[in-house]
Amino acid sequence: MGHISFGSRRQVLLAATLVAAALSLTACGGNKNVRGDAPGMPQAGMNDQGQGQGMGSGRDIDVRGLEGIPAEDRHLFTDPNNPLSTRTVYFDLDSSAIPSRFSQAIQAHGQYLANHPNVNLRLEGNTDERGTREYNVALGERRADSVKQAVVLSGASAGQVTTISYGEERPAVLGQDAESLNKNRRVDFIYTNN
Amino acid sequence: MIKTKRTSWLARFCLIAVAACMALPAQAALEVDITQSSDQAIPIAIAPFKANGQRLPVDISDIASRDLASTGLFRTFDRANMTESPATPEDVNYQSWAAQGVDNLVIGSAARNAAGGYRITFYLVDVARQQAVTSFQINAGGNQLRDAGHTIANLIYERFVGKKGYFLSNIAYVTVTGNTANNRTFRLVVADYDGSQPSTIYSSKDPVMSPAWSPSGDRIAYVAFDVYKGTSSVRIQNLSSGQARTISAGHGVNGAPAWSPNGQEIAFAKSADGDTDLFVYNLATGQTRQLTRSGAIDTEPSWSPNGREIVFTSDRGGQPQLYRMNAEGGGIQRLTYDGSSNQRADFAPDGKSITYVQKSGNGFRIAVMDLETNNVRIVSDGPQDDSPAFAPNGQAVLYARQSGRNALSLVSLDGNAKSTLSQAGEVREPAWGPLGY
Numbered sequence: 001m002g003h004i005s006f007g008s009r010r011q012v013l014l015a016a017t018l019v020a021a022a023l024s025l026t027a028c029g030g031n032k033n034v035r036g037d038a039p040g041m042p043q044a045g046m047n048d049q050g051q052g053q054g055m056g057s058g059r060d061i062d063v064r065g066l067e068g069i070p071a072e073d074r075h076l077f078t079d080p081n082n083p084l085s086t087r088t089v090y091f092d093l094d095s096s097a098i099p100s101r102f103s104q105a106i107q108a109h110g111q112y113l114a115n116h117p118n119v120n121l122r123l124e125g126n127t128d129e130r131g132t133r134e135y136n137v138a139l140g141e142r143r144a145d146s147v148k149q150a151v152v153l154s155g156a157s158a159g160q161v162t163t164i165s166y167g168e169e170r171p172a173v174l175g176q177d178a179e180s181l182n183k184n185r186r187v188d189f190i191y192t193n194n
Numbered sequence: 195m196i197k198t199k200r201t202s203w204l205a206r207f208c209l210i211a212v213a214a215c216m217a218l219p220a221q222a223a224l225e226v227d228i229t230q231s232s233d234q235a236i237p238i239a240i241a242p243f244k245a246n247g248q249r250l251p252v253d254i255s256d257i258a259s260r261d262l263a264s265t266g267l268f269r270t271f272d273r274a275n276m277t278e279s280p281a282t283p284e285d286v287n288y289q290s291w292a293a294q295g296v297d298n299l300v301i302g303s304a305a306r307n308a309a310g311g312y313r314i315t316f317y318l319v320d321v322a323r324q325q326a327v328t329s330f331q332i333n334a335g336g337n338q339l340r341d342a343g344h345t346i347a348n349l350i351y352e353r354f355v356g357k358k359g360y361f362l363s364n365i366a367y368v369t370v371t372g373n374t375a376n377n378r379t380f381r382l383v384v385a386d387y388d389g390s391q392p393s394t395i396y397s398s399k400d401p402v403m404s405p406a407w408s409p410s411g412d413r414i415a416y417v418a419f420d421v422y423k424g425t426s427s428v429r430i431q432n433l434s435s436g437q438a439r440t441i442s443a444g445h446g447v448n449g450a451p452a453w454s455p456n457g458q459e460i461a462f463a464k465s466a467d468g469d470t471d472l473f474v475y476n477l478a479t480g481q482t483r484q485l486t487r488s489g490a491i492d493t494e495p496s497w498s499p500n501g502r503e504i505v506f507t508s509d510r511g512g513q514p515q516l517y518r519m520n521a522e523g524g525g526i527q528r529l530t531y532d533g534s535s536n537q538r539a540d541f542a543p544d545g546k547s548i549t550y551v552q553k554s555g556n557g558f559r560i561a562v563m564d565l566e567t568n569n570v571r572i573v574s575d576g577p578q579d580d581s582p583a584f585a586p587n588g589q590a591v592l593y594a595r596q597s598g599r600n601a602l603s604l605v606s607l608d609g610n611a612k613s614t615l616s617q618a619g620e621v622r623e624p625a626w627g628p629l630g631y
Contacts, residue, residue: 133623138465146468
């Protein structure tokens with residue numbers, strides 16, 4: 001009788017004994033495929049500050065995404081008649097080209113940054129839910145970089161602007177209709193103080 | 195604690211364990227629903243196993259029966275129609291089983307062993323010939339009965355299918371709960387292949403994605419975001435210790451980790467000057483080298499099992515398509531031409547085929563390409579299917595369905611057998627670990 005060891009996930013051996021040798025099995029032991037459980041489980045920083053930034057309409061009258069703007073200037077970004085109040089750029093399907101209707105807003109942000117070299121801007125790229133997730137992260141990054149190039153052309157220094165992409169992971173709205181998808185293909189402007 | 199979590203059989207046996215499990219974060223087990231079986235399924239009945247005439251604390255024959263049925267390759271028999279649970283071939287009433295149309299019968303019994311566990315003896319019986327074809331003994335610890343059931347299924351599966359069974363393997367996946375766009379919780383969960391015994395290994399209010407098993411199954415690489423800092427990171431977490439190590443982090447893209455088959459390197463995507471390129475991180479040296487410099491998006495790498503090739507997604511030709519290259523980044527060739535885009539490949543364990551997401555018309559479906567013939571088969575219905583992962587024996591593909599109710603679907607390689615794993619909330623991005631034995 002040959003004994004066969006099975007290294008199971010919990011590292012306890014199940015020894016199977018072949019009684020009638022109709023099957024031939026190869027021994028495979030020592031596979032330490034052990035699952036970690038609650039102890040030692042890392043938790044990401046569940047900060048409140050970052051949550052919800054840039055969500056919803058870019059025209060929100062709200063200081064979210066304006067933490068890095070001096071308090072006396074924030075009204076510029078919340079006045080709907082000021083082009084700085086446009087803090088979201090929306091994109092066509094599969095495109096990272098900035099629609100011309102956002103040119104004035106981008107120029108205003110670039111000039112504001114040029115005049116305030118201590119202010120930093122983070123551009124957060126996002127996509128709709130169609131397509132694969134990591135490709136969408138890359139597409140969102142391309143959108144964020146496209147806006148970065150335009151803001152820099154308008155006077156910002158490249159060192160003032162960082163990018164991040166959440167792909168399809170942080171939709172502005174949950175929904176699979178065309179209007180929801182349109183709202184999710186976007187770059188949000190976040191003026192950070194970190 | 196691992197063995198006493200939220201499985202329905204346990205709830206009937208141990209109220210204390212149920213109370214303990216309620217204190218844990220929500221980790222509902224996936225429910226398995228077999229939606230379609232192969233019309234050439236092998237009929238097999240697995241009679242209940244008893245220990246000294248008593249039921250076992252875990253119904254191991256039921257576990258084995260569910261394992262086999264979930265592949266779609268076996269047609270199992272309803273327990274309610276079984277009138278006996280014979281322990282040996284001499285005890286079998288062959289006429290009774292034959293009358294029910296049972297060709298293949300599995301019978302067995304368990305006895306306590308000196309180590310406090312169980313010695314399980316079972317027989318595969320040919321009903322027509324009225325004799326045992328083979329028999330096995332399994333020694334299992336007192337808390338290992340569930341694995342013993344899966345081992346029984348593995349032995350029977352290999353006997354009939356000629357491939358190792360995946361019933362002791364684990365899967366990882368991401369769940370998302372919370373109804374509003376800015377109040378969600380992402381959990382990276384590891385579970386048995388059938389979704390039972392789920393365990394959260396990482397959770398965050400910020401997105402978590404792209405789990406990938408190390409070849410030996412001891413670690414998982416994944417991507418975590420920090421929305422407050424505006425950064426992403428590729429992390430490797432040891433499953434037994436919970437310790438995590440970051441291999442790439444910062445602004446821009448740090449994503450899409452894929453293990454080399456020897457477990458020593460990780461290919462991943464990183465943004466450089468606005469474009470996302472592929473890099474390789476060496477775990478021993480801590481060095482990173484750049485593989486592609488295309489001026490386009492290169493992402494979603496998958497390493498061939500022989501370590502020589504990497505298949506990846508690139509939009510260098512306009513739309514995202516799959517390309518192959520050698521593991522040093524040279525010899526790039528386009529692989530896919532069907533459909534409007536093809537993305538996110540996963541190599542089969544034998545290296546002879548890949549599974550990926552194909553967009554055609556307005557839908558995304560799971561495709562399998564034979565790399566020798568370039569023959570492509572579509573194995574899912576769409577319209578929003580994503581994240582296909584080969585079973586560790588190459589005989590099935592697990593993927594995420596994102597239309598209607600979000601769920602994981604398991605489809606046999608021939609597309610004939612299907613089952614669904616679902617739970618409340620969203621389940622996405624399944625990754626399938628190694629065989630586990």
